[in-house]
Amino acid sequence: MHSAVFLIEFGTVVLALGLLGRFAVRLKFSPIPLYLLAGLVFGHGGVVPLGGSEEFIEVGAEIGVVLLLLMLGLEYTAGDLVGHLKTHAPAGAVDFALNAVPGAAAALLLGWGPVAAVVLAGVTWVSSSGVIAKVLGDLGRLGNRETPAILSVLVLEDLAMAVYLPILTALLAGAGLVAGGLTLAIALAAVGTVLLVAVRYGRVISRFISSDDPEKLLLVVLGLTLLVAGFAQQVQVSAAVGAFLVGIALSGEVAENTHHLLMPLRDLFAAVFFVFFGLSTDPATIPPVLLPALVLAVLTTLTKIATGYWAAKRAGIGVRGRWRAGGALVARGEFSIVIAGLAVTAGVEPGLGPLATAYVLLLVVIGPLTARFTEPVARRVMNRREARAASTPASDTSVPVARTEAGAREPESDDVPVGSV
Numbered sequence: 001m002h003s004a005v006f007l008i009e010f011g012t013v014v015l016a017l018g019l020l021g022r023f024a025v026r027l028k029f030s031p032i033p034l035y036l037l038a039g040l041v042f043g044h045g046g047v048v049p050l051g052g053s054e055e056f057i058e059v060g061a062e063i064g065v066v067l068l069l070l071m072l073g074l075e076y077t078a079g080d081l082v083g084h085l086k087t088h089a090p091a092g093a094v095d096f097a098l099n100a101v102p103g104a105a106a107a108l109l110l111g112w113g114p115v116a117a118v119v120l121a122g123v124t125w126v127s128s129s130g131v132i133a134k135v136l137g138d139l140g141r142l143g144n145r146e147t148p149a150i151l152s153v154l155v156l157e158d159l160a161m162a163v164y165l166p167i168l169t170a171l172l173a174g175a176g177l178v179a180g181g182l183t184l185a186i187a188l189a190a191v192g193t194v195l196l197v198a199v200r201y202g203r204v205i206s207r208f209i210s211s212d213d214p215e216k217l218l219l220v221v222l223g224l225t226l227l228v229a230g231f232a233q234q235v236q237v238s239a240a241v242g243a244f245l246v247g248i249a250l251s252g253e254v255a256e257n258t259h260h261l262l263m264p265l266r267d268l269f270a271a272v273f274f275v276f277f278g279l280s281t282d283p284a285t286i287p288p289v290l291l292p293a294l295v296l297a298v299l300t301t302l303t304k305i306a307t308g309y310w311a312a313k314r315a316g317i318g319v320r321g322r323w324r325a326g327g328a329l330v331a332r333g334e335f336s337i338v339i340a341g342l343a344v345t346a347g348v349e350p351g352l353g354p355l356a357t358a359y360v361l362l363l364v365v366i367g368p369l370t371a372r373f374t375e376p377v378a379r380r381v382m383n384r385r386e387a388r389a390a391s392t393p394a395s396d397t398s399v400p401v402a403r404t405e406a407g408a409r410e411p412e413s414d415d416v417p418v419g420s421v
Helices: 002-026 032-042 054-075 078-109 113-125 127-136 146-172 177-209 213-236 239-249 252-279 287-314 319-328 335-347 352-389
Strands: none
Touching: 002 032, 002 054, 002 252, 032 252, 032 335, 032 352, 054 213, 054 239, 054 252, 054 335, 078 113, 078 146, 078 287, 113 146, 113 335, 113 352, 127 146, 127 319, 127 335, 127 352, 146 177, 146 239, 146 287, 146 319, 146 335, 177 213, 177 239, 177 252, 213 239, 213 252, 252 335, 252 352, 287 319, 287 352, 319 352, 335 352
């Protein structure tokens, strides 16, 4: 009887996710908010609470986090990460200062304590690479001049997670100063070792794992990832970091083939993860934190726009491209939920999960809108200011030529793809 209930419940959840995903595709929107809402519907206090399949969904959610980080690691080579770290470190520092600090300050103002402050700082800091990549593709901006500046910020955030997550895991486990320092040292040593090995011996590792049989390749990579993630979790480094490092270590044809093989599994278990996070959140707890979430969403929307603008300006991008870069970085999503999920599991603060849910729901909807409309709105505002300045008698009616940091005339078509010039 229990088996039948499990199959019915889990089948209903998966079917609902599939239908919601199709609905999101038709709207050209991220399905993440719909998955979270589905979790709220099926969770405790929801319309149709689950019973028999909740434990399995919890395990699936853990696998979803591991696969999300593995696929992220597959996107980069060790050389790419080292190069980005050397070149774009200032942009990463500005991103952290403008977007992590508001989250930490909000947690302290709400009286949640320093551990919750570290958690909420991560929630507000990290943009959603998945949502942003999809939005840029939908808008036809993947080849734009400002896109490398956007990607540099995202890459630095992803790399920072390899350091941030072990720190967070140690804090959530209640580790003291010595134990926490040891955990961080282990994490940094692991990251450094993997990067070094991947740079020097990445091709050898990839050849060893490579297989012409997709089934064997899938089993080897998935088994290795889960094994490394489990050992990482055992030493409190974070399973997510372990999976991320496995992805970095693979390169070339193996990484590409693994990416194609694991993408359907990643999408399935990631959807289950978002549902599980919604399951663990009582809908009745969201209204009390809706106002703080809205204030935090508005504030960090402005700070993300400022981050993208600064990063694009530093890269020599024109004014229009700077605004587009800022608007594109606003969306939060999978990593914010991963970070909040760790805190919810550890029982840090009851209001943290609902606040993170409301915050992500807001920004995963606002993000695509800011990506589309930030630059046109900024352009209209600037045109109106120029018109007002030109209409005043004391003003100089000549319009200055916009110049880049190098002093050269700024190209009028800074939205032209790099490959077309």
